[in-house]
Amino acid sequence: MPQKKEQSTKKKNWLYLNVTLRVFYSIFLIGVALLLFGGALAGGIGLGYFTFLIEQTQLPSKQEIKKDLGDVSETSQLVYSDESLIATIQSDLRRVQLSPEEISPLIKKAVVATEDEYFYEHHGVVPKAVIRALVSEVTGMGSSGGSTLTQQLVKQQILTSETTFKRKATEMLLAMEVEKNFSKEEIITMYLNVSPFGRNNRGQNIAGVQEAAIGIFGVNASEVNLAQAAFIAGLPQSPITYSPYLNTGEMKDSEYLVYGLQRKDFVLFSMFRNHDITQEEYEEALAYDLTADFLPTAKADTNNQGYLYYAVMDQASEIVAKQLAKSNNLSDENFLKEDIHQQYLDKAREKLAYGGYTVHTTIDPKIYEAMQATVTNYGYLLDNWAGAHIEVGNVLLENSTGKILGFVGGRNYNANQFNHAFSSKRQAGSAIKPVLVYGPAIDQGLIGTQTRVSDFPTSWGNGEDAGKPILNALNAGSKTFQTVRESIVRSDNIPANHIYQNTLSKMGSASSVYDQYLSKMNYPETPVWQYQSAPLGVAEISTLEQTNGFQALANNGTYLEGYLIESIIDSDGVVLYQHEANPVPVFSKAAASITVDLMRSVITDGFTTDFKSRVSNLNWQLGNADWVGKTGTTDENVDSWLVVSTPGITLGSWSGREDSKPSDASGGQRTANYMAQLVYAIYQANPDIIKTSDTFQLDPSVKSFNVSKFSGTKPGGTMTINNTTFTAPTETVTSYWAKNGPADISFKFGIGGTDANYNDYWKSVIPKPKVEExxxxxxxxxxxxxxxxxxxxxxxxxxxxxxxxxxxxxx
Known part of the structure; x- marks a missing residue:
């Protein structure tokens, strides 16, 4: 009985085990089926998504790919507006093209073993590596590697390092296209000719194995030994980190030099693992003292380019970078990200340097040379009595086109490479008032030229200076109501503040003036425009930005962005870029012409500048041109501005100390003296552009009114003050308005001021006893x-x- 029971138990256990195994087997089969189905589904979805990402990608031709990958290199140049040569474009990268036979097989083996061990087997893409990279991207786990040498070549020369699925899909598609059109030997040669390799012993950026071999070891790429080949092959992964040299050409300290040497050892191990070298060769190369082969520091080649070359290259590079980003369907938001933006700029510079392009500029060679001669010969006129060195920036714009005909970047490029025409940002001072204060108020129909504005002492109403007096340049208020024309001629701050605050109030927003006017003229977006002190010119702007605002007023209220690049054309005559005018109406023609008329008084009256008389002393006809403009000085005379226009041109000038320390009160006179010399030199170089025979005219839409000289309102009327009734003075003057017009006489007839201020002003015309009798x-x-x-x-x-x-x- 016990034996039978034991046998029965064994049968039951076997049955349970058998059932369990069958269940697990069934589950396994179901799992495999689901896995296969899921894989197929995922693959289908992945393929569909891949197709979606690349459906709008235009495949380039073999010739286009070849050119993009850097196999074709042509000299590019910059030219003046008359097609004469400015300079041949220099690349900051040292690079020499080699044929496959001129590159050591050791370098090729080292690169393949380290970067792409399946290089000679795949067709541009390794599927499992792509899946591994995709999983890593989604989960954040594991290595994100997966790019073949071909993909890396495409990414370096055609795309960017931006991490998006669309860019990766485009990279894969182009890599397969490269593999279809070029042999493996051609591909690895292109890769080695264009890849970055850090710095050489002169501190210069280098690209390509020839510059790496010559610049680090002093030998050709065909002559390197195994250790040298491994070191060079390891550089492209992180060129600056692994490079043995600093940007000065000096050797790195040992603690930083070790990174490149460790990378070299890893490359050697990869070659040994890949059976490219024997164990004996591997051990011998590991023991080799490579540091003894590093070249000593040498002096870099001198660069004789100046402000013009780099200003043109900066604008041209930005243009090409935007085009490259657009061709990759990159959003503006992503393009402006610092790292991505820099990548595109680097690619743009390389494209410009080696693409055989001609960059046509707007610069008039005679005018430009005349301006450089002036700052060289007369720049000393800006220096103050204490002997402080004063820097300067000037921009000359053609009003009708926005062309930058010439500029001054500084006193001496060799001494100071900072471009004070385009790059320097300084407080705008009172020179901002025509575009910020008077132009908008006139355009809104809030003031006419004879509108009265309070210049009674007043204080700041908010901010950290709340309660402190607002100061004019010469006083704390003249205790009267000035006309609009008087206030701009004298450049008084109190009336300008009242007008600006009134304009903001009437327009209904603290940012309204910026939104409706300054933003259209590309003034920088900053909260400063909403500050009560904005009319005093506390916002920081460049000389170009300041000058461009005056160009809009001189051009009947239409803004044309100042530009340097007319076109970029390749060696086959194909236009890569052509400037297209984009006129932006900012002020009405009436408002612009009235503001210009006010600025004529600034120059003619000579209260804040004797520019006109100084020009007349140099040339009578030039002095009699229809000059209009505005001065500006910031606190403690740190910055001095003068912007002037004729019907033909607008010329802006900033001057001040590089360290932004205070100067003296005579800066405006020195600026006028220097500007007179500059204008005279420009006139001698090209007298036609200034248009000395033309004059600014009030637009036909301007409204003229006879107004009370006393109040700026409609003439006539009576007023009762302190129970005394009398008739307002009857003398009238002409006031110009863009729209609306003067109001009827009233107690508070002007802008700004308290009841007490108006009471005092009215009392000034009450008949008094004849004291003299x-x-x-x-x-x-x-x-x-x-x-x-x-x-x-x-x-x-x-x-x-x-x-x-x-x-x-x-x-």
Missing amino acids: KKDDKKETEKKKDDVSDEKEKENNKEENKEETTEKKNE
């Missing part, structure tokens, strides 16, 4: 008294004479 009556009374005294004296004298005669007779 009283003085005359007093004099008449005194005269009569004197006459009476004289008569009495005569009578006394007669009596004395009579007595004397009697005495004589008695004798």
Whole structure:
């Protein structure tokens, strides 16, 4: 019985085990089926998504790919507006193209073993590596590697390092296209010719194995030994980190030099693992003292380029970078990210340097040379009495086109490479008032040229200076109501503040003036425009930005962005870029012409600048051109501005110390003296552009009104003050308005000011007793008294004479 029971138990256990195994087997089969189905589904979805990502990608031709990958290199150049040569474009990368036979097989083996061990087997993409990279991207786990040498070549030369699925899909598609059109030997040669390899012993950036071999070891790429080949092959992964040299050409300290040497050891191990070298060769190369082969520091080649070359290259590079980003369907937001933006700029510079392009500029060679000669010969006029060195930036714009005809980047490029025409940002000072204060207020129909504005002492109403007095350049207020024309001529801050605050209030927003006017002229977006102190010019802008705002006023209120690049054309005549005018109406023609008329008074009256008289002393005809403009000075005379226009051109000038320390109150006079010399030099170089025979005219839409000289309102009317009723003065003047017009007379007829201020102003015209007549009556009374005294004296004298005669007779 026990034995039968034991057998029965064994059968049951076997049955349970058998059932369990069958269940697990079934589950396994179901799992495999689901896995296969899921894999197929995922693959289908992945393939569909891949197709979606690349459906709009235009495949380039073999010739285009070849050119993009750097196999074709042509010299590019920059030219003036008359097609004469500015300079041949220099690349900051040192690079020499080699044929496959000129590159050591050791370098090729080292690169393949380290970067792409399946290079000679795949067709541009390794699927499992792509899946591994995709999983890593999604999960954040594992290595994100997966790019073949071909993909790396495409990414370096055609795309960017931006990490998006679309860019990766495009990279894979182009890599497969490269593999279809080029042999493996051609691909690895292109890769080695264009890849970055850090710095050489002169501190220069280098690309390509030839520059790496020559610049690090002093040998050709065909002559390197195994250790040298491994070191070079390891550089492209992180060129600056692994490079043995600093940007000065000096050797790195040992603690940083070790990174490149460790990378070299890893490359050697990869070659040994890949059976490219024997164990004996591997151990011998590991023991080799590579540091003894590093070249000593050498002096870099001198660069004789100046402000013009780099200004043109900066703008041209930005243009090409935007085009490259657009071709990759990159959003503006992503393009502006610092790292991505820099990658595109680097690619743009390389494309410009080696693409055989001609960059056509707007610069007039005669004008540009005349401006450089002026700053060289007369820049000293800007230096102050204490001997402080004053820097300067100037921009000359053609009003009708926005062309930058010439500029001054600074006093001496060799001494200071900072471009004060385009790059320097300084407080705008009172020179901002025409575009920020007067132009908008006139355009809104809030003021006319004879509108009265309070210049009574007042204080800041908010901010850290709340309660402190607002100061004019010469006083704390003239205790009267100035006309709009007087306030801009004198450049007083109190009236400008009242006008600006009134404009913001009427327009209904603290940012309204910036939004409707300054933003259209590419002034920088900053909260400063909302500050109460904005009319004093506290916002920081460049000389170009300041000058460009005046160009809009001189061009009937239409802004044309100042530009340097007219076109970029390749060696086959194909236009890569052509400037297209984009006129932006900012001010009405009426408002612009009225503001210009006000600025004529600034220059003609000479209250803040003697620019016109100084120009007239140099050339009478030039001095009689229709000059308009505005001055500007910041606190403690740190910055001095003068922007002037004629119907033909607008010329802006900033000057100040590089360290932003205070100067003296004579900076405006020195600026006027220097600018007179600059204008005269420009006139001698090209007299036609200034248009000395033309004059600014008020637009036909301008409204003219006869207004009370006293109040700026409609003439006539009576006013009662302190129970005294009298008639307002009847003298009238002409006031220009862009729209609307003067109001009727009222107690508070102007802009700004308190009731007490108006009361004082009205009292100034109340008839007063004739004080002088009283003085005359007093004099008449005194005269009569004197006459009476004289008569009495005569009578006394007669009596004395009579007595004397009697005495004589008695004798």
